[in-house]
Amino acid sequence: MSLEKFSYDNRTVKWFAYATVGWGLAGMLAGLWIALSLVIPQMNLDYAPTTFGRLRPVHTNAVVFAFVGNGIFMGIYYSLQRLCKTRMYSDLLSKLHFWGWQAIIAGGTLTLLMGYTTGKEYAELEWPFDIAITVVWVIFGANMLGTILRRREAHLYVAIWFYIGTWVAVAMLHIVNSFEMPVSLFKSYSWYAGVQDALVQWWYGHNAVAFFLTTPYLGLMYYFIPKAANRPVYSYRWSIIHFWALIFIYIWAGPHHLLYTSLPEWAQSLGTAFSIMLIAPSWGGMLNGLLTLRGAWDRVREDAILKFFVVALTCYGMATFEGPMLSLKNVNAVSHFTDWTIAHVHVGALGWNGFLTFGILYWLMPRLFSTQLYSRKWANTHFWLGILGIVFYVIPMYWAAFTQSMMWKAFTGEGQLKYQFLETVTTIVPMYALRGLGGILYLSGVVLMAVNLAKTVRRGTFVANEPAAAAPLPKVIPVHGKTYWHNRIERRPVQMTVFSLIVVGIGGIFEMVPTFLVRSNIPTIGSVKPYTPLELHGRDVYIREGCYTCHSQMVRPFRDEVARYGEYSKAGEFVYDHPFQWGSKRTGPDLARIGGKYPDSWHYNHMLDPTSMSPGSIMPAYPWLLDNRIDKTKTPAMIRAMRKLGVPYPHNYELQANADLEQQAKEITASLQNDKLETLPDREIVALIAYLQRIGKDIKGNKDLSDL
Amino acid sequence: MKFINYLQSIDGVSLYPMVSLVLFTAFFLLASLWALKADKRTIAHNSRIPLDNDNTQVL
Numbered sequence: 001m002s003l004e005k006f007s008y009d010n011r012t013v014k015w016f017a018y019a020t021v022g023w024g025l026a027g028m029l030a031g032l033w034i035a036l037s038l039v040i041p042q043m044n045l046d047y048a049p050t051t052f053g054r055l056r057p058v059h060t061n062a063v064v065f066a067f068v069g070n071g072i073f074m075g076i077y078y079s080l081q082r083l084c085k086t087r088m089y090s091d092l093l094s095k096l097h098f099w100g101w102q103a104i105i106a107g108g109t110l111t112l113l114m115g116y117t118t119g120k121e122y123a124e125l126e127w128p129f130d131i132a133i134t135v136v137w138v139i140f141g142a143n144m145l146g147t148i149l150r151r152r153e154a155h156l157y158v159a160i161w162f163y164i165g166t167w168v169a170v171a172m173l174h175i176v177n178s179f180e181m182p183v184s185l186f187k188s189y190s191w192y193a194g195v196q197d198a199l200v201q202w203w204y205g206h207n208a209v210a211f212f213l214t215t216p217y218l219g220l221m222y223y224f225i226p227k228a229a230n231r232p233v234y235s236y237r238w239s240i241i242h243f244w245a246l247i248f249i250y251i252w253a254g255p256h257h258l259l260y261t262s263l264p265e266w267a268q269s270l271g272t273a274f275s276i277m278l279i280a281p282s283w284g285g286m287l288n289g290l291l292t293l294r295g296a297w298d299r300v301r302e303d304a305i306l307k308f309f310v311v312a313l314t315c316y317g318m319a320t321f322e323g324p325m326l327s328l329k330n331v332n333a334v335s336h337f338t339d340w341t342i343a344h345v346h347v348g349a350l351g352w353n354g355f356l357t358f359g360i361l362y363w364l365m366p367r368l369f370s371t372q373l374y375s376r377k378w379a380n381t382h383f384w385l386g387i388l389g390i391v392f393y394v395i396p397m398y399w400a401a402f403t404q405s406m407m408w409k410a411f412t413g414e415g416q417l418k419y420q421f422l423e424t425v426t427t428i429v430p431m432y433a434l435r436g437l438g439g440i441l442y443l444s445g446v447v448l449m450a451v452n453l454a455k456t457v458r459r460g461t462f463v464a465n466e467p468a469a470a471a472p473l474p475k476v477i478p479v480h481g482k483t484y485w486h487n488r489i490e491r492r493p494v495q496m497t498v499f500s501l502i503v504v505g506i507g508g509i510f511e512m513v514p515t516f517l518v519r520s521n522i523p524t525i526g527s528v529k530p531y532t533p534l535e536l537h538g539r540d541v542y543i544r545e546g547c548y549t550c551h552s553q554m555v556r557p558f559r560d561e562v563a564r565y566g567e568y569s570k571a572g573e574f575v576y577d578h579p580f581q582w583g584s585k586r587t588g589p590d591l592a593r594i595g596g597k598y599p600d601s602w603h604y605n606h607m608l609d610p611t612s613m614s615p616g617s618i619m620p621a622y623p624w625l626l627d628n629r630i631d632k633t634k635t636p637a638m639i640r641a642m643r644k645l646g647v648p649y650p651h652n653y654e655l656q657a658n659a660d661l662e663q664q665a666k667e668i669t670a671s672l673q674n675d676k677l678e679t680l681p682d683r684e685i686v687a688l689i690a691y692l693q694r695i696g697k698d699i700k701g702n703k704d705l706s707d708l
Numbered sequence: 709m710k711f712i713n714y715l716q717s718i719d720g721v722s723l724y725p726m727v728s729l730v731l732f733t734a735f736f737l738l739a740s741l742w743a744l745k746a747d748k749r750t751i752a753h754n755s756r757i758p759l760d761n762d763n764t765q766v767l
Contacts (some may be wrong), residue, residue, distance in 0.1 A: 082758055113748050155750075156759040232755035240743040241736075248732055506728050 004152070004472050007465035008081045010368050012094040014462065016074035017365060019102060020357060021450050023070060027062025028446060031636045032439040037620075038587070044620035049113040051315035052548025053619040057124040058112050063349065064122065066105045068213060071357040073101070073140070075220040076163055078364060080147055083157045083223070089146025093139050104129055114185035119543035119579050120201050122175050122208050127188045130178040137174065141167045145458050145497070152470045158239040162219030163248045168501045169504075177204035181578075181641045184634060187540070189641055194440040194574025195262055198582055203254035209249035213348065214316075216385050217356055218246075221289050221313070224360050234291035245281035249274050256327035258335065260556040261582060268329070275327030282320035289313045297626035304379035308359030311387065315351020319344060321363035334405045337552055337586040339428070343397035350390045350442060358382065358449060365453050369460025370674055378452045382445040388441025400431035409560045417563050421589040426616045468585055523574035528698045530647045531691070533657040534664045536638055537630050538691025541684050542581070545622065552583035553592040553695065566593035566696070573699060576647050588619060595697035600668055601675035602691045625685040630665075632658050632682070664690060 034055045037043035044051045081088055083337055088094050108125045111117075117124040125133070144167060148160065177200055179191035192200050226233055232330060233239060240423055255263060255271025290313050293300060300306040322344050326335050335341060366373045407427065409419035531539060542548070555561050557568040569592050572581055583590075598606075605612050608626060610619035636654035643649045665681035679685060 153757060155754050155757065157754065159758075226755075230759065232759060236751045236755035237743040237746065241740050244739045245736060248735070345716070387727045506731060589717075 002471075003469040005467065006087050006466050006468045007692050009077070009088050009091060009094060009464075010462070010466050012088065012091075012098060012465045013074055013078045013364070014368055014464075016070050016077060017361060019070040019098075020067060021361065021446075021453065023062055023066030023105060024357070025443075025450060026444055027059055028439070028443045030059040030062055032436065032443055034059055035432065035436045035439050038618055039429055039436060041618045041620060044155050046623060048115065048545070048622075048623055048624055049269065051545065051622075053620070054115060055547050056112055056546060056549045057121075058109055059116060060122060061108060061112065061124065062105070064208070064212065065108075066358070068217075068353050069101065069105075071353070071360070072166075072212075072216040072220070073097070075224070075360055075366070076144070076216065077224040079159060079220065080144065080163065083153065083160055084147055084151035085153045085468070086147060086150045089143050089150060090448065090506060093146075095144040096675050097136060097143060100132065104132050104136065107132075111186060115544040117543060118180065118188060118190065118548065119546075119548060119581060119642050120177070120190065120197075121584065122205055123201070126186045127178070127182050128185065129278050129460060130174070130180070133174060134171075134178075137167070137171055141171070145494070149494075152472055154473055157668060158221070158233075159219040159222040161243050162222065163216045164497050165243070166211050166216040166219070168497055169215070169247065169251075169399070172501065172505060173204045173207050173211065176200065180181070181645055183637045183641045187634075189638075189645060189658055190579035191645060192578070192580075193645070193647075194506045194577045194580050195264075195571045196262065197577065197580040198258055198574075199255065199263060199267065201580070202257035203251075206254040206257060207251055209348075210253070211247075213353055214250070215247065217353060218242075218285050221285075221309070221356060222361060224356075224363060225289055225292050225309050228303070228309060228359070228363050229261050229293055229296055230290060231296065234288050234294065238288050242281050242284045246278075248284065249278045249281060251506075253323075253327065254279060256323075256332070257584070258582075259327070259329050259332040260558070261554050262569050262574065264571070272327045272329060275324045279321060279324050281630055283317055285292055286313050286317040286320070304376060304383050305359045305362050307380070307383050308355045308362070308386075311383075312352050312359065314357035315347050315355065315390070319348035319352060321439055322347065333556075335401065336556075337584070337590075338401035339397040339431075339585075340401035340405075341584065343394045344402065346393050346397070347390070350386070350393060354442070355386060358386070358446075361449065361453060366460070369457055369462050371456060371460030374452050374455035374459065382448045382452070385441050385445030385448065389438050389440075389445060392438030392441060394438070396431040396434035396438070396492065400428035400435075403431075404428055408564070409558075411560070411563075417560065421564070421586075422616060423613055425462065425587065425618060429618065442695065455523050523570070523572050524575075525570060525699060528575060530572055530576045530642070530649060531694065532664055533635050533639065533661040533691040534630075535694045536642070536691075537635070537661070537684070538687035538689070538694075539581075540638075541625065541686070541688045543579075547591075548583045549583045550583075550585060550587035550619070552586050554582040555590055555592045557671050557683050561590070565590050569696075569700065570699065576642075578645050578647070579640065591692070591695055593696035595693050595695045596700070599675065600671045600693065604672055604679070604685060604690055607685060625678060625688060626683055628684040630661075630684055630687050632661065635661060 029659060033043065033050075034052050037052055037055075048054060077088060077094070104125075108129055111126065111129070112124060116126050118126055136189070142165060148156070148164075180188035181191060182188045190197050222233055240687060252274035253271055256275045257271075259268050259272070261268075286375045290310065293306065294309065296306075297309070300310055325331055326344060336644045362379055404424045406410040407419045407424040409422075412418050553569070555565045562568055574582075600611055604626075606614070607622045609621050610622075635657045639649050639654040639657050643653075662681060665686045668686050669679060669681045
């Protein structure tokens with residue numbers, strides 16, 4: 001049989017590798033900045049783009065989509081060609097994919113800093129970017145599928161299934177979660193509201209973890225560990241079971257982000273049950289990878305790459321045990337809204353995603369440049385810096401989480417809450433400092449890697465197109481044993497893709513459809529009314545400044561929460577919240593019942609300088625709100641958009657909305673004047689005050705909104 | 709676009725999760741059966757695909 005000659009495209013792989021390192025540095029630097037700004041609030045710089053609320057989504061988007069994202073593409077473009085024994089389907093699509101993705105990242109960073117955000121975690125980029133992401137993802141999928149269809153190896157290695165599953169799931173997740181109604185070029189409102197929005201968001205959010213941070217990396221693991229260890233994976237049979245079990249079960253886990261919230265009970269329980277079941281396939285994958293190295297552990301001692309891979313898998317195992325534990329309601333009651341969630345995320349992100357990426361880079365770059373790694377010693381140093389970084393990150397966060405949670409729940413002998421919220425924050429700031437140290441250590445390791453790789457590149461010669469040869473596919477593919485139906489599916493990637501979509505869609509549909517359709521899931525509360533135009537503007541300010549990154553809006557049915565915040569939150573209160581703003585973290589107190597608690601002047605002073613009202617507060621100051629004007633030209637578009645989404649504003653209300661806005665603004669300005677504060681009614685602070693004074697008030701009975 | 713048409717109630721909403729559980733269990737059993745019974749040589753060949761850069765269709 002004559003061999004066909006072709007060449008592997010290494011250029012695209014190289015570009016993705018550079019992007020991975022570059023964006024990794026940038027994203028981690030942003031993370032370090034916000035971590036330190038919790039210890040040194042002056043680092044917010046009194047400047048909107050550098051406040052915690054704006055920088056946090058920059059950090060999360062950069063490390064997930066720019067660092068891990070480019071890492072995924074780097075690994076897939078390298079491995080898929082060699083597993084299929086063919087060049088990537090289209091050099092043009094490869095270029096479009098690469099530059100398209102980087103353009104999205106660059107544009108996204110800019111717009112996030114400017115405050116253009118949807119207010120939904122890990123999906124903050126506004127609608128033009130959502131469209132761009134869809135286009136680039138389709139380009140990527142076409143390139144991948146074309147390559148698979150052109151392959152010279154009949155069997156699809158398990159890594160390829162993970163790549164296909166990833167592509168399918170991410171497409172579905174992105175599209176469903178991005179249903180939004182544009183109001184202007186960079187502003188939209190979520191199609192869903194309240195409880196439904198929360199469920200869709202966390203179906204998406206947890207499956208972003210599953211199908212962006214886990215499955216593609218498992219695919220890469222199944223390729224690069226055998227390559228680095230030069231032995232096949234421990235059990236190919238297990239890897240098949242692992243794949244199908246994982247992609248089915250993962251989809252259902254989303255509700256574990258919403259335990260003890262207003263999400264219907266049955267949906268919460270589903271999330272918990274499937275999260276526990278998820279331990280099995282996750283650990284199956286971890287063990288499969290680790291056992292691949294059985295009998296070769298002496299090599300792990302010598303080889304930094306294998307060290308990175310082993311620790312990556314171990315951290316994957318830790319995170320995938322901790323996650324299901326956090327999905328148990330009794331554990332979640334302690335952990336939710338605390339730093340335990342952040343600790344958990346970073347075990348996975350720093351350990352699994354970070355270390356696997358580093359291992360792949362150290363293995364890949366010398367080969368792309370036909371040389372040796374510049375310094376193996378530095379690679380080992382990086383390994384230890386990384387380990388220390390993870391330890392110093394995670395352990396203080398556990399300490400902080402338990403401390404804060406116990407303090408929240410503490411009562412005196414007389415039955416009063418023992419601690420003010422602010423006390424629980426100032427107590428754990430030293431832990432935040434230690435976590436910052438962890439970040440510095442981890443980032444130093446990455447810097448060391450960047451220098452090491454740069455020097456490796458300098459001393460090598462790049463082979464842009466690596467020559468290769470392989471026999472074409474025979475007309476009849478030989479098959480051993482009986483031809484089970486799975487063999488047939490495995491060789492039909494298009495069918496495989498469709499099948500994966502069905503499997504992965506079932507979980508989503510069956511969890512979300514009943515929630516959406518059954519009216520009794522969201523009991524209607526008669527006194528809950530739509531936001532006024534001024535409050536809508538205020539809510540947009542709240543979203544823009546990223547207040548939800550530190551403040552939750554969900555009082556859970558616990559004694560200590562009801563005592564501290566007021567009546568626990570009911571599902572029906574959120575029916576007009578496009579998007580929902582329940583939040584995930586309490587660096588600051590919950591705001592679900594803030595309406596009417598403090599006078600307007602308190603909020604004015606607090607936004608101007610939080611420490612004036614809360615001594616020791618680490619919240620950034622927002623002085624620009626006192627100068628920025630409300631953009632009233634947007635009001636009619638906002639009302640129309642909300643009405644289209646089902647909020648019952650009367651017909652033609654947009655013609656009168658600004659008049660109502662100005663009336664309500666004058667009332668607030670008057671009340672501020674009573675407390676010797678002078679401001680004009682068209683300033684954003686007035687809108688924000690209006691919104692804050694409205695939150696959670698509707699179920700408190702017939703109170704005049706401006707009665708303070 | 710409006711969510712005006714909520715069903716007042718779904719009789720037996722528990723059918724949905726039941727169906728999905730049954731589907732999942734059936735699928736998982738089938739996939740496991742295949743994986744455990746597949747021919748040794750096929751499995752050996754498949755697991756070596758990343759390693760043998762110049763393997764032709766070795767049977």
